[in-house]
């Protein structure tokens with residue numbers, strides 16, 4: 169239902185003014201190709217600056233790509249960017265247009281601007297605020313809410329005047345577990361009842377693992393992997409993750425520990441390693457027995473999560489060396 | 495760095511399959527074009543934006559309205575020692591009243607749109623199916639109508655101060671919206687076209703200074719080239735129309751003509767603002 173082909177966008181270089189250095193040009197999306205199916209919750213995952221926001225802004229008609237095509241539900245969005253507003257609802261990474269309005273007026277106004285008449289805009293407003301547990305905050309200005317509450321109120325504006333496609337740029341940043349649950353509950357209900365499709369930008373890999381049907385991993389403007397979360401995890405299957413936390417510093421005089429160091433990613437007292445199961449077993453035996461144990465504060469052994477895949481694939485930004493062999 | 499091209503992954507293969515490159519996947523495999531959602535029509539959308547903007551303005555702008563009114567009253571008190579009644583007094587009172595409109599509609603609106611653009615706030619409107627004119631007109635109308643009390647207070651105080659008749663103050667009902675449209679359009683356009691929000695603020699203030707200089711000072715005392723500049727200022731015709739009504743026997747045809755010019759300038763400046771909005775919304 170949403171087909172993206174060869175989407176490329178380069179931010180032009182900015183020449184420096186006197187005293188300040190200019191910025192080089194940035195190819196923020198580079199030949200991106202993705203297909204999103206109807207009723208799917210599709211995720212975009214990637215490190216900061218990977219180009220996720222730039223990509224979704226091109227899908228929503230806010231930015232003209234240099235090259236490539238975007239087709240949503242049969243409409244060519246590059247040629248007719250104004251149609252995007254009638255097909256999808258967009259929740260931007262940060263929204264300031266509504267800051268001075270009350271929650272209730274922000275939602276109602278957005279509903280009316282999505283083409284609802286006054287009566288249905290009010291009815292939908294009440295229903296959405298109730299659904300998200302925002303009724304008690306309805307008469308407060310957005311500016312005076314906490315970060316998570318404000319985000320939830322902005323999410324509410326994306327739901328009034330139902331659209332078959334929701335494009336959400338980091339909808340749950342700053343939200344507590346209750347608010348997150350309200351968001352995913354609302355998304356699930358729309359998917360079950362109206363087969364709503366969702367494109368979601370996120371950094372939260374745990375969330376990604378539980379809510380996404382498929383995920384594309386973006387790095388430096390390119391899609392470097394696209395699969396179901398479990399499919400992606402298979403790429404690092406057969407490895408386990410070992411985390412070691414030392415009391416003060418690693419006992420490098422123990423030869424087994426010294427040998428592990430090359431493969432570890434160190435951050436302070438913490439070492440992070442990905443090992444084959446039998447290697448991990450040997451390593452655990454080495455650090456829990458003998459001289460190394462005295463220096464050990466804590467250790468965990470876990471099967472790989474999507475986070476490992478993320479770190480492994482996003483090799484440029486990740487701190488753990490890549491596992492996926494080319 | 496390890497990279498797996500999307501094509502070799504199972505999910506991607508499933509997604510793309512052997513399907514034709516374009517055409518969305520539908521259950522029946524056909525090429526379906528979705529019916530577009532409704533579009534917000536101009537007037538309802540304008541009303542919604544107007545209402546939202548007015549509620550914003552109520553909260554945040556009331557102190558500024560006081561500032562604008564005091565400023566205009568202060569100018570009239572100052573000018574009392576300079577002008578010698580008659581035509582000059584009329585020009586001062588009319589100019590000071592319309593200056594309230596310029597302060598809010600030009601200066602504040604330029605600031606508002608400059609900040610909205612810089613902070614990405616335009617994205618919200620640009621991803622809603624609203625006619626650009628509704629957003630610009632709604633905001634402009636809210637800012638302009640917000641100036642009505644200040645304008646009236648200034649006009650009444652000025653009339654008393656310079657012993658002018660209060661009989662035809664009702665003309666403000668036409669002057670405020672028309673001069674408001676012209677100035678708000680100019681303010682919105684400046685805010686939307688300025689590359690940086692600081693510049694938008696600066697341009698708004700400059701416009702405001704121009705309105706002050708060209709609108710309030712009696713034209714007879716200005717050098718010729720400044721008088722030409724005065725003719726280019728959108729609010730001038732509103733000021734003139736208003737000033738004429740203070741006379742003992744106002745020339746209503748001339749008043750109407752001035753208001754007509756003001757309306758024309760208003761339409762043009764709102765059209766420019768709408769164009770600027772379109773330009774700013776899609777980058």
Ligand SMILES: Nc1ncnc2c1ncn2[C@@H]1O[C@H](COP(=O)(O)OP(=O)(O)OP(=O)(O)O)[C@@H](O)[C@H]1O
Nearest residue numbers: 179194196214215216217218219220221222223261
């Ligand atoms: N307006 C802009 N002008 C120039 N460069 C930009 C602009 N916006 C983004 N970039 C650059 O383009 C790249 C992609 O940015 P983008 O905002 O799409 O990243 P992102 O994946 O959304 O990151 P984050 O996770 O931090 O939101 C970055 O290198 C960024 O510095």
Ligand SMILES: [Mg+2]
Nearest residue numbers: 220221222261
């Ligand atoms: Mg982003």
